[in-house]
Amino acid sequence: xxxxxxxxxxxxLGMLYFLLAVGLSIIFGLLQFVNFxxxxxxxxxxxxxxxxxxxxxxxxxxxxLAALLVAGLAGLTERLLLRRVYKLPHxxxxxxxxxxxxxxxxxxxxxxxxxxxxVAPPEELSGVMIAGDFIYPEYRLFVIAFTAVLAAGLWWxxxxxxxxxxxxxxxxxxxxxxxxxxxxLRINTAIFALGAGLAGLAGALAAPIRGVEPFMGVEALGIxxxxxxxxxxxxxxxxxxxxxxxxxxxxLMATLWPEGARLVIYLGMAAIIMAMPRGLFGRA
Amino acid sequence: xxxxxxxxxxxxxxxxxxxxxxxxxxxxxxxxxDGPLVIGAPLPISGPFAANGKYASMGAAxxxxxxxxxxxxxxxxADIDTEGKPAPAVRKMQEAMAQxxxxxxxxxxxxxxxxxxxxxxxxxxxFITTAGADEITGSDCNRGTFxxxxxxxxxxxxxxxxxxxxxxxxxxxxxxxPQYVFGEGLLGAAKAVxxxxxxxxxxxxxxxxxxxxxxxxxxxxxxxxxxVLLLLNFGSQxxxxxxxxxxxxxxxxxxxxxxxxxGLEQFEALGADLCEGxxxxxxxxxxxxxxxxxxxxxxxxxxxxxxxxxxxxxSYQITKLLLDAATKAGGAEGPAVxxxxxxxxxxxxxxxxxxxxxxxxxxKDYYLLxxxxxxxMADKDDFADIVHSGKSFLSPEAAGCKMA
Numbered sequence: 001x002x003x004x005x006x007x008x009x010x011x012x013l014g015m016l017y018f019l020l021a022v023g024l025s026i027i028f029g030l031l032q033f034v035n036f037x038x039x040x041x042x043x044x045x046x047x048x049x050x051x052x053x054x055x056x057x058x059x060x061x062x063x064x065l066a067a068l069l070v071a072g073l074a075g076l077t078e079r080l081l082l083r084r085v086y087k088l089p090h091x092x093x094x095x096x097x098x099x100x101x102x103x104x105x106x107x108x109x110x111x112x113x114x115x116x117x118x119v120a121p122p123e124e125l126s127g128v129m130i131a132g133d134f135i136y137p138e139y140r141l142f143v144i145a146f147t148a149v150l151a152a153g154l155w156w157x158x159x160x161x162x163x164x165x166x167x168x169x170x171x172x173x174x175x176x177x178x179x180x181x182x183x184x185l186r187i188n189t190a191i192f193a194l195g196a197g198l199a200g201l202a203g204a205l206a207a208p209i210r211g212v213e214p215f216m217g218v219e220a221l222g223i224x225x226x227x228x229x230x231x232x233x234x235x236x237x238x239x240x241x242x243x244x245x246x247x248x249x250x251x252l253m254a255t256l257w258p259e260g261a262r263l264v265i266y267l268g269m270a271a272i273i274m275a276m277p278r279g280l281f282g283r284a
Numbered sequence: 285x286x287x288x289x290x291x292x293x294x295x296x297x298x299x300x301x302x303x304x305x306x307x308x309x310x311x312x313x314x315x316x317x318d319g320p321l322v323i324g325a326p327l328p329i330s331g332p333f334a335a336n337g338k339y340a341s342m343g344a345a346x347x348x349x350x351x352x353x354x355x356x357x358x359x360x361x362a363d364i365d366t367e368g369k370p371a372p373a374v375r376k377m378q379e380a381m382a383q384x385x386x387x388x389x390x391x392x393x394x395x396x397x398x399x400x401x402x403x404x405x406x407x408x409x410x411f412i413t414t415a416g417a418d419e420i421t422g423s424d425c426n427r428g429t430f431x432x433x434x435x436x437x438x439x440x441x442x443x444x445x446x447x448x449x450x451x452x453x454x455x456x457x458x459x460x461x462p463q464y465v466f467g468e469g470l471l472g473a474a475k476a477v478x479x480x481x482x483x484x485x486x487x488x489x490x491x492x493x494x495x496x497x498x499x500x501x502x503x504x505x506x507x508x509x510x511x512v513l514l515l516l517n518f519g520s521q522x523x524x525x526x527x528x529x530x531x532x533x534x535x536x537x538x539x540x541x542x543x544x545x546x547g548l549e550q551f552e553a554l555g556a557d558l559c560e561g562x563x564x565x566x567x568x569x570x571x572x573x574x575x576x577x578x579x580x581x582x583x584x585x586x587x588x589x590x591x592x593x594x595x596x597x598x599s600y601q602i603t604k605l606l607l608d609a610a611t612k613a614g615g616a617e618g619p620a621v622x623x624x625x626x627x628x629x630x631x632x633x634x635x636x637x638x639x640x641x642x643x644x645x646x647x648k649d650y651y652l653l654x655x656x657x658x659x660x661m662a663d664k665d666d667f668a669d670i671v672h673s674g675k676s677f678l679s680p681e682a683a684g685c686k687m688a
Contacts, residue, residue: 005503005506005507006504009500009503012499013497013499013500114334114335114338114339115335115552115553116520116553117552117553117555118527118554118555118558120555120557121531127533128531128532128533133506133509134503134506135506135532135533135534135537136532137532137533139531140531208531209527209528209531210496210497210524210527210528211523211524211527211553211554213335213523213553214334214335215331215332215334215520216496219494250497250500251499251500251503252500253500254489254500254501254503254504255503255504258489258490258491258500258501258504261491261492261495261500262492262494262495263492
C-alpha cells in the first residue's frame with residue numbers, strides 16, 4: 001500500500017517538475033538557447049508571489065501577477081542582453097545565463113535577505129484529503145489539476161493555433177519568416193518570455209509547498225535539466241512524461257532506498273543519455 | 285522588507301567596522317605581532333547554508349568590534365567562505381594559515397568542522413566551532429579544536445528525554461535523518477534513548493544533504509503511524525521538512541519535534557502559524573537570562589536594529605572566547621591560546637560555562653522550546669517559550685577522546 005501512496009505522491013511531484021521544466025524545454029526547442037537562468041526566473045516568481053502575499057494580496061492574485069512580472073522582466077532581458085548571444089556557441093549562452101542567475105540570486109538576497117520565508121496556501125486549500133491511510137494536501141491536488149489544465153492549454157496554443165504555427169515556423173526558418181514580413185526578433189522575445197514566465201509560475205505555485213529561500217533556483221535548475229534531458233530537448237510531451245517519471249521515481253525511492261533517491265534520478269538521466277542520446281521523445 | 289534592510293545595514297556596519305583595512309596591512313597584520321590581530325571566520329557564506337553563515341559572519345564582526353583592541357592590537361575578522369563543503373574549507377583555511385592566521389572561529393557544518401579542526405591542529409592553530417557531531421570533541425578530538433555547542437548526544441538528551449517524560453503515552457517515534465556525520469550522531473543518540481525508555485522506533489528515513497522534497501519521506505512516516513515525528517536535519521532542510529509535514533496535516537495527527545533548530549532565523553522564515561505547538565531543540569534563545577546575553581541582545585538591538593539569532597550569537601561567543609583567551613595568555617600564538625582556553629570558566633551567553641580541558645568541549649545548557657500561537661507573541665521575536673533546559677554530556681572517555 002505504501003508503494004501506491006508513493007506513486008500517487010510522485011504523480012503530484014511530477015506535475016510540479018513538468019511545470020518547472022516545460023519553459024526550459026520550450027526555450028531550448030524553439031530558440032536553441034541553453035538557459036541556465038531558468039532557475040533564477042523560478043526563484044523570482046516564488047519571491048514575487050511571497051512579496052505579493054506579504055503586501056496583503058490574495059494568493060490567487062499574487063500567483064499570476066508574479067508569473068506576468070517574471071515574463072515581462074525576461075522579455076526585457078532577452079531584448080537587452082540575450083539576443084546578442086543567440087548566434088554564438090552554446091558555451092556563451094551558458095556563460096551569460098549563469099552570470100544572470102548569480103546576479104538575480106544576489107539581488108534576491110539584497111532585497112529580501114538571506115533567510116527566506118513562508119507563503120501560506122490559500123485558506124480554501126489549506127486542508128488535507130484523507131483516503132484511508134493516505135493523506136495528501138489539498139493544495140498539492142490543486143497544483144496537479146492546475147498543471148494538467150495548463151499543459152493542455154500550452155499544447156493547444158503551440159500545436160493547434162495560428163500563433164503557435166508562426167512561433168514554430170519562426171524558430172525553424174527565421175529567414176523565410178522574415179521574408180514573409182514577420183518580426184522574428186519579436187517572436188523570439190515572446191518565446192523567451194513565455195518560457196521564463198512558466199518558470200515564474202512554477203516558482204509561485206511551489207512557494208506554498210517549498211517556501212522561499214535565495215538558493216531554491218539552483219535545485220530547480222538541476223531538476224529542470226534532468227527532466228528536459230530525459231524527456232528530450234524541446235519535446236513538450238517528453239517534458240510531461242519525464243516530469244512524472246522523475247517525480248514517481250523520486251517518491252518511490254523514498255521507500256525503497258531513501259539515501260539514494262537523488263542518485264538514482266541522475267543515474268537514470270545518464271543511462272538515458274547513453275541509450276537514447278535525444279531523450280525519450282527527442283526529435284532527430 | 286524593513287528587517288532585510290536592517291540586516292544589510294548591519295552587515296555593512298560590521299564589515300566597515302572591522303574589515304576596512306587595506307589588504308597589505310591585513311596580511312602584514314596576520315604575520316606580525318604589532319599589526320592587527322586577525323581572527324579567521326571559516327563559514328558557509330555561499331551555498332545552502334549561506335543564511336547561517338552570513339549571520340555568523342556578522343556575529344564574529346560584532347565580537348571583534350566590541351573588543352576593539354586585544355594585546356594592544358586592533359582586532360579584525362577575515363571571512364573565509366567554506367561553501368559548506370569540506371574540500372574548499374580546508375583549501376581556504378590553508379591559504380589563510382599561509383598568510384599567518386592561526387586563530388579561527390567558525391565551521392557551522394560538522395563535515396567541514398571536522399577537517400578544519402585537524403588542519404588547524406597541524407600548524408599550531410586554534411579552531412573553535414559551533415558544529416554538532418560528537419566526533420569533534422570525541423573520537424576525532426585534537427589539541428587545536430574546541431567546541432562551544434552541545435553535541436548531538438546532549439541535544440537528544442535535552443529534547444527527547446523530557447518529551448518522553450512529558451508524553452508517556454507517545455510510544456511510537458519516527459525519525460527523518462540527513463545522511464552525514466551530524467544526522468548519524470543525532471540518530472544514534474535518539475536510538476539509544478528509545479531503547480533505554482522502551483520507545484518503539486517505528487521507522488527512519490535517510491535523505492541526502494541536498495534534499496529539498498520531503499513528501500516521499502513524510503508518506504513513509506504517515507504509513508508507520510507514529511505518535512511523534514522527530515526531525516534530525518538542520519537549517520533550510522529542517523525548515524522544508526517541517527513546512528511540508530505541516531502541509532500534510534501531521535501537526536494535528538502527531539507531535540513534531542525538531543531536535544536541532546537553527547534559531548530565531550528559522551522561526552522568522554517559517555512564521556508563527558507553522559511553528560505553533562512544534563517542539564524545537566536549541567543551543568541559544570535570545571531571552572536566556574544571563575548577564576552576557578542580556579548585554580548582547582541590548583547592544584545588537586541598539587546598533588543593528590535586530591535581535592541576535594543562534595548563528596549570530598554562537599559566532600559572537602566563539603570569537604569572543606578566542607579574544608578573551610588571547611588576552612589571558614598574553615599572546616596570540618596557538619599553543620598559548622590553547623592553554624588559556626583549556627579549563628576556562630566564564631560567564632557566557634547561556635550562563636556559567638566551562639571548557640573541559642580533557643576534550644575541549646564547552647559545558648553549557650541546551651534548550652527545549654515550544655512554538656507559541658501568533659496571538660500569544662509579546663513581540664515580533666517571541667516565537668517560542670523555553671519549556672526545559674539542562675546539561676547532558678558524555679564523559680571525554682565515553683566520547684572516545686584521546687587527546688594527542
